[in-house]
Structures are given as C-alpha cells and as structure tokens.
Amino acid sequence: xxxxxxxxxxxxxxxxxxxxxxxxxxxxxxxxxxxxxxxxxxxxxxxxxxxxxxxxxxxxxxxxxxxxxxxxxxxxxxxxxxxxxxxxxxxxxxxxxxxxxxxxxxxxxxxxxxxxxxxxxxxxxxxxxxxxxxxxxxxxxxxxxxxxxxxxx
Numbered sequence: 001x002x003x004x005x006x007x008x009x010x011x012x013x014x015x016x017x018x019x020x021x022x023x024x025x026x027x028x029x030x031x032x033x034x035x036x037x038x039x040x041x042x043x044x045x046x047x048x049x050x051x052x053x054x055x056x057x058x059x060x061x062x063x064x065x066x067x068x069x070x071x072x073x074x075x076x077x078x079x080x081x082x083x084x085x086x087x088x089x090x091x092x093x094x095x096x097x098x099x100x101x102x103x104x105x106x107x108x109x110x111x112x113x114x115x116x117x118x119x120x121x122x123x124x125x126x127x128x129x130x131x132x133x134x135x136x137x138x139x140x141x142x143x144x145x146x147x148x149x150x151x152x153x
Contacts, residue, residue, distance in 0.1 A: 012036070012043055019043060026118040027127055028055040031092070038087045040080045048073040049084070059092045059127065092126065114139075116146035123151075 008029040012019045021043060023029040028050060035046035052058055052073055061069040062085055070081035116137075120130035133150035141149070 021047070025055065026121050027059070030121060031055050031059055034088055034091055035084065038080075038084050040083060041076075045073070045076055045080065048075055056127070062088050063092050065089050115143045116150065119143065119147045120150060 007022045007024065008026050010021045010023070010029055010033060012021060021029075021032065023032065032043075032046050032050060035041050035049055036043055041049075049070060050058060052061075052069070058070075065085040067078065067081040067085050070076060070084050071078055073081075076084075114134075116134055117127075117130050120133060121127060125133065130150075133153070134146065137146050137149050139146070
C-alpha cells in the first residue's frame with residue numbers, strides 16, 4: 001500500500017481567492033493552463049471541458065476546430081466553445097488521428113505516464129512534437145538519456 005502517486009498542480013491566484021488544481025498527467029495540466037487563457041474560460045469551465053474525455057481526445061477536438069464537441073461541457077456555450085477552438089487550435093498542435101464521423105478524437109496509443117514525454121512537454125514541446133521526437137528512441141534507456149537523444153534529434 002506504499003505506492004507513490006505523482007500529481008501535477010496548478011496554483012490559481014485571484015484577488016479574492018487561491019485555488020489549487022491537481023492533474024494526473026502533465027498533458028492534462030498543460031491543456032488546463034491553455035484553456036484558462038481563453039477569454040470567458042475560467043477554471044470551472046476548463047475542468048468541465050477536460051471532463052469530457054481523456055485530455056488527448058479533448059486536444060484533438062480543439063485541434064480539429066470541433067466546437068460542437070466542446071459545447072457538450074457543462075456551462076460552456078456555443079460562443080465560448082468557438083472562442084476556445086479559434087484561440088487554441090494552433091497552440092495544441094496537429095491532431096494525431098481524428099474521426100469526423102463520430103465527432104470525437106481518437107488518439108494513437110501514447111503512454112501518458114512516460115516521463116521523457118512529460119519532460120519534453122515541460123520544456124515547451126507540444127504533445128505531437130514531443131511524441132515525434134521520441135519515436136525510435138528505446139524505452140529501455142533512462143529518462144534523462146531518452147530526453148537527451150530526443151533533443152539532439
């Protein structure tokens with residue numbers, strides 16, 4: 001029962017309050033931080049959008065300008081959803097795979113607990129670029145060696 005768990009936190013400070021938000025993956029935290037930069041999207045709406053599905057699915061919907069999918073989030077209207085896709089579609093990177101028939105993103109298999117992937121994202125890579133940088137690099141190497149090789153290209 002002594003399993004360690006890793007959480008990524010965002011400390012949101014406002015004039016009247018301070019809130020701490022926890023995420024199980026760096027990708028979810030980064031997407032949350034992008035969402036709250038959009039005018040009209042606060043932490044509550046950002047969490048509602050993230051609760052639609054896995055963060056990668058939500059990211060794919062934004063990358064594909066699927067405002068209808070974003071409006072499914074509680075408290076998010078059409079105008080806010082459109083603003084999210086307009087403001088963020090270029091910031092979230094290219095979609096990995098998207099099925100327009102079902103209007104839901106389907107991501108390639110990505111290990112979201114991959115510390116090398118998370119390290120590259122912390123250095124400013126988007127998920128798509130970080131994934132490409134790690135392609136062909138052995139997962140048997142240490143995290144530091146994998147990140148070093150990815151940075152070298």
